[in-house]
Amino acid sequence: MNGxxxxxxxxxxxxxxxxxxSRILVKAESFAGExxxxxxxxxxxxxAPDMLPFSRQVQxxxxxxxxxxxxxxxxxxxRYEDNEKTFAELxxxxxxxxxxxxxxxxxDFEGADNRSIELKVGSETLTFDGMTYLLHFALxxxxxxxxxAYDILRHVGLGIxxxxxxxxx
Amino acid sequence: MNGxxxxxxxxxxxxxxxxxxSRILVKAESFAGExxxxxxxxxxxxxAPDMLPFSRQVQxxxxxxxxxxxxxxxxxxxRYEDNEKTFAELxxxxxxxxxxxxxxxxxDFEGADNRSIELKVGSETLTFDGMTYLLHFALxxxxxxxxxAYDILRHVGLGIxxxxxxxxx
Numbered sequence: 213m214n215g216x217x218x219x220x221x222x223x224x225x226x227x228x229x230x231x232x233x234s235r236i237l238v239k240a241e242s243f244a245g246e247x248x249x250x251x252x253x254x255x256x257x258x259x260a261p262d263m264l265p266f267s268r269q270v271q272x273x274x275x276x277x278x279x280x281x282x283x284x285x286x287x288x289x290x291r292y293e294d295n296e297k298t299f300a301e302l303x304x305x306x307x308x309x310x311x312x313x314x315x316x317x318x319x320d321f322e323g324a325d326n327r328s329i330e331l332k333v334g335s336e337t338l339t340f341d342g343m344t345y346l347l348h349f350a351l352x353x354x355x356x357x358x359x360x361a362y363d364i365l366r367h368v369g370l371g372i373x374x375x376x377x378x379x380x381x
Numbered sequence: 382m383n384g385x386x387x388x389x390x391x392x393x394x395x396x397x398x399x400x401x402x403s404r405i406l407v408k409a410e411s412f413a414g415e416x417x418x419x420x421x422x423x424x425x426x427x428x429a430p431d432m433l434p435f436s437r438q439v440q441x442x443x444x445x446x447x448x449x450x451x452x453x454x455x456x457x458x459x460r461y462e463d464n465e466k467t468f469a470e471l472x473x474x475x476x477x478x479x480x481x482x483x484x485x486x487x488x489d490f491e492g493a494d495n496r497s498i499e500l501k502v503g504s505e506t507l508t509f510d511g512m513t514y515l516l517h518f519a520l521x522x523x524x525x526x527x528x529x530a531y532d533i534l535r536h537v538g539l540g541i542x543x544x545x546x547x548x549x550x
Binding site: 378 | 432
């Protein structure tokens with residue numbers, strides 16, 4: 213084959229990183245238990261006062277992946293309540309997201325590279341073709357929140373490394 | 382067209398984010414000047430004692446992108462000295478990297494999806510086909526270091542936002 217399908221560039225990428233994040237959350241929950249750090253403290257931890265806290269970073273890993281996959285395939289975006297307050301609830305959120313992504317078929321992505329995508333960001337409406345949206349908006353945004361969730365956990369002292377982030381190859 | 386070329390999934394993505402990072406460095410340098418923060422303090426800033434400092438994060442944004450593009454096209458990887466200690470020197474590093482990437486041609490990437498990639502990581506040798514390498518190793522690694530550089534700057538107080546990270550669409 214020559215080139216990358218829109219499916220291959222999105223669904224397996226999102227699923228893999230969500231699975232990596234899920235394994236990192238297991239380690240974070242153990243770490244918090246061992247150090248007597250309340251889960252709430254980690255949920256609310258921020259790298260700067262005007263950055264989003266840890267739980268929101270994880271929620272947006274979910275939102276940015278399910279939103280991208282739904283928009284590219286013309287499906288309704290699954291809506292979740294953003295009420296997760298524990299590691300277990302964040303795990304459920306990631307698992308629901310993974311399930312939605314895993315339920316999509318390669319065929320759902322036919323023509324996704326040329327599909328017109330409209331995105332409301334604040335008061336602005338951004339318009340992309342599907343390929344530009346995926347490569348220059350959805351993937352960087354997804355990785356931004358995944359990395360920032362990881363960086364918050366490293367900052368509070370969790371001993372994880374690049375291999376946890378990338379997953380086993 | 383149907384699907385994404387290996388060129389489109391790599392070179393323009395790397396170039397765009399390197400240009401975004403370059404603009405962020407301009408803001409970081411001004412910020413450091415206004416607050417009387419020595420450039421060295423920012424260069425050496427880490428989110429955790431066992432994470433790499435800011436200057437290394439930026440160097441690895443360079444390394445991960447030039448390395449990926451060179452491996453996928455069978456070219457020699459440009460080697461730089463990793464001796465940058467100022468904002469101006471990091472800007473030059475990014476500009477050299479951008480120049481190398483911009484000099485690559487779409488034709489250089491023919492067959493890159495199936496090219497066999499070997500990568501030494503510590504004492505291990507990882508083997509990938511080109512597509513798996515790009516999607517599941519090179520891009521996540523690139524975004525990891527770009528986001529962590531951004532997160533360090535946010536943590537020390539620089540007032541930038543998602544729009545600086547993603548760039549103008």
